[in-house]
Amino acid sequence: MTATASAVDAPSKSFRRAFADLGAGLRARELWAMLAWQDIRQRYRRSSLGPFWITVGMAVTALALGVVNAALFGTSISTLLPSITTGLILWNFMNGCIVEGSEAFIANEGLIKQLPAPVSVYALRTVWRQALYLGHNLIVYLVVLIVFFGKLNHPYHLVDRPGALLHPGLGWTGLLAIPALALVLLNGAWVVLLLGVVSTRFRDIPPVIQSFITMLFYATPIMWSMDQVRAMNQGAKSGFGSIAVDLLQLNPVYHFVELVRAPLVGQQQSWTHWLVAGVVTIAGWALALIVLRNYRSRVAYWV
Incomplete structure (x- = not known):
């Protein structure tokens, strides 16, 4: 008996059906890539630059x-701009997977009702679309890297303060960005699957996500860095500043950002980021597979 036939014979609520759906979705890569x-x-459409407006x-x-x-914090733009x-x-990319992922199946209502395709196809469509945006945006990173390569190619301080962390600068560790980026893409898939299915059932979830996504942005070191926070609270063994540093590190998005950003701009990378990212990946996919196992067949009725 083939794997496909075995999956068809399995109960509707089984992990075999869930894995079969994922496998069929991956094999239909021409479909979701084209979509x-x-x-x-x-x-x-009808734009002169087309998708390159994403890059602009x-x-x-x-x-x-x-x-x-750089002006507000008195930091060198040659080190801060590549980080930002x-x-x-x-x-x-992460914001797109969270926000658009919560509406992945709702937005594909017409196709879901008319096209006999695996549920995972619509999740992969969303993830691949965000990956294409990511690819266009990486052009900006390459330009910034060329402009500030001379500064990033040597050890540097992101924060111009005594005792600030010394980053090693660009080197062979930059290759770590490749598996790190693959891990981010892998997590994007389970985020879209999980939020997509749950939001299809509970339509209040997308507006809730829209409300809290801005707060998550400001709680993640995007416009600022943990170096700046540590420098401002240097020597503080207790108090609000020390507690704030600990709380900020509980944000899983922070670890995924640092996992990729650090090797790309020659910053020191902690293996804690890999540990947290690994745990989140395993837990996230386990939860997504449970949801896919139990509610995959109901998506077509909920949209």
């Missing part, structure tokens, strides 16, 4: 935030 690219083309928008935002924050740029690029 994701069509989404981008449709958004920028990211460049303008990163430059503005870099200049303003990579942080924004990663945040845009």
Whole structure:
């Protein structure tokens, strides 16, 4: 008996059916890849630059935030701008997976009712669309890297204060960004699957996510860095400042951002980020598979 036939014979609420849905979705890569690219083309139809407006928008935002924050905190823009740029690029991907992922199945209502495709196809469509945005935005990172390579290629302080952390600068550790980015993409898939299914059943969840996503952005070191927070609270063994540093590190998005950003800009990377990211990945996929196992067949009735 083939694996497909075995999955068909399995009970509707079984992990075998859930894994079969994921496998069928991955094999239908031409479908979700085409749909994701069509989404981008449709958004920028009749535009002169087309999808490269994504890159322009990211460049303008990163430059503005870099200049303003460098002036406010008295930090060198040559080290702060690359950090902000990579942080924004990663945040845009994660934000897209969270916000658009919560509406992945709702937005595909017509296709779900008419096209006999695995549920995971629509989740992969959303993740791949965000990955294409990420690819366009990485062009901004390459430009920033070329401009400030001379500064990033040597050990440097992100914060110009006594006792500030000395970062090693760009080196072979930059290759760690490749598995780190793959891990971020893997987590994007379970986030879309989980939020997509749950939000299809409970339609109040997308507005709730929209309300709290801004708070999550400001609680994540995108426009600022943990170096700045530690420098401001240097020597504080207790009190609000010390507690704030500990609380900020409980944010899982922070660890995923640092996991990719640190090697890309030559910053020191803690293996704690890998540990937290690994635990979140395992727990997230376990929860997503449970939801897919129990409610995959109901998505078509809920949309």
